[in-house]
Every structure is written in C-alpha cells, then in structure tokens.
Amino acid sequence: MKELNQFNNQIFFICLFVLIGNYVLSAQYKGYFPNAVQASGVSSKFNLDTSFVEVRQLDSQIIKSYLKDKDFRYFENPEDTKTLWERFKDWIQEQIDMLFSLDPQGIRQDIIQYLLIAFAVLALIYGFYRNEIKGLFFGNKSIKQIIVNEVIEDIHTIDFNKMIEEAVQNKNYRYAIRLNYLRILKLLSDKQIINWSPEKTNHEYLKEIKSNTLFSSFSVITNDFENIWYGGFIIDQNNYSLLVGRYRDIHSLLERYQ
Numbered sequence: 001m002k003e004l005n006q007f008n009n010q011i012f013f014i015c016l017f018v019l020i021g022n023y024v025l026s027a028q029y030k031g032y033f034p035n036a037v038q039a040s041g042v043s044s045k046f047n048l049d050t051s052f053v054e055v056r057q058l059d060s061q062i063i064k065s066y067l068k069d070k071d072f073r074y075f076e077n078p079e080d081t082k083t084l085w086e087r088f089k090d091w092i093q094e095q096i097d098m099l100f101s102l103d104p105q106g107i108r109q110d111i112i113q114y115l116l117i118a119f120a121v122l123a124l125i126y127g128f129y130r131n132e133i134k135g136l137f138f139g140n141k142s143i144k145q146i147i148v149n150e151v152i153e154d155i156h157t158i159d160f161n162k163m164i165e166e167a168v169q170n171k172n173y174r175y176a177i178r179l180n181y182l183r184i185l186k187l188l189s190d191k192q193i194i195n196w197s198p199e200k201t202n203h204e205y206l207k208e209i210k211s212n213t214l215f216s217s218f219s220v221i222t223n224d225f226e227n228i229w230y231g232g233f234i235i236d237q238n239n240y241s242l243l244v245g246r247y248r249d250i251h252s253l254l255e256r257y258q
Helices: 002-032 060-068 084-100 109-130 135-145 160-169 173-190 202-208 212-229 237-255
Strands: none
Touching: 160 173, 173 212, 173 237, 202 212, 212 237
C-alpha cells in the first residue's frame, strides 16, 4: 500500500511539472510575440485586385545590345575558371575512367591528387638518379668543362705530378681526381697489393686488398672517384682540397706499407 501511494505521488508531481512547464512556455511565447494573431481570428475572405495591368515589351534590338555588353554578363563558364592544375587532374581522371570503366564519382579527387604527387616524387628521384636535372643546379658551363676524352691510361708511364698540377691550374678538378686515383692504383701495383690490368674494375681491385686498413681507405676514395667521374658530380676548389686530403692519407699509408 505504501508503494502504491509513492507511485501515485510520483504521477502527481510529473503531471504538475508538465502543467507548470506548459504555462511557462505559453507565457514566454506571448512575451516574445505580443502581437501574435490567433488562427481563428483570421478572415477567410479577400478582395480581388481589379486594377488594370499593362504588359510592356522591350525592343528586341535593345535586348541584343544588352546581351553583347560585357558589363551585363553576370556569369562565367566554369571551364574558363579552372586552373591548369585542375584541368590536368580532370584529364587524369578521364584517362582512369576510360582505363577501368569506372564512374567518375567512384574515384575520389584526393586519391587522384595523392597519386599525382607520388608520381612527381618518383620522377624527381629518378631524375636525380640519372643526373638528368643536375644542370638546373650546376649549369652547362661546368658540364662542358669536365668533358674529357677517356682513354685507357698506362699508369706506369704517366707523369702524375705534372699532369695533376696542370689539371688544377686549368681548374679541371674532376680530371685531377681521376689522376690522383690512378696514382694510388700505381702505388698499389708497385707494392704488389693488386695485380693491375686496364680491363679490371675498381671493385675487383678492392677484392685483392687483404689489409683491412687499406681496404677501408681505398673503398672511400673509390666511392668518391666513381661519383665524380662516372656520376658526373661537379666539384670546385674547396671540394677538391677536401678530397685530395684523403689521397694524401692513403698515399702516406702505402709508403709505410711493407
């Protein structure tokens, strides 16, 4: 019985809360819209407008003159507002649609954009790898300067001191590096560390070196030489001074080698 009374009290308070809330909302509505008109007070009768309406027509020539006037053109062709990048993306979209027969809306534009960016990055990396774009940074003048007719030199007949000095005076640092490298090969051959032959590769010479110290030093200058001579890397006087120090170190090491 006690539980039933509690339930009835809950129902009573809920109903009281709803009634009070309805009253408050009604009062607020009237406060916000004091001039509100009840629907029942609106008359359903209206008067017909019997005033005379004169229909005017513009001269067709005047209309044509307005159409030709650019100041009265308030619209643009959407195709004319697209940038070159947007047109290129649209073209890529069309090619993909034709290739896979997909609905144009089936591939999101952001995916196309990411693919284009990835393609550009890969092309840039490939360009660096092939040294196709080095001219953008070093210029054609330096490239023409380093073109040297490569012949198979006999390292035992070259006057290295004289030729290196001439190459440095002519600022042909690339060829000077080559001469320094060939002089190291001659010293390795004189010490019978390697068996020199014009047909051998630099890495074949590396395999013949047994000393870990010599192997490490010769590996460093071999990497530098191949990047400069075969890779087309351009060096200036500062770079040459830094690199030639490595050749002096290995030269001193070979002179002490027994």
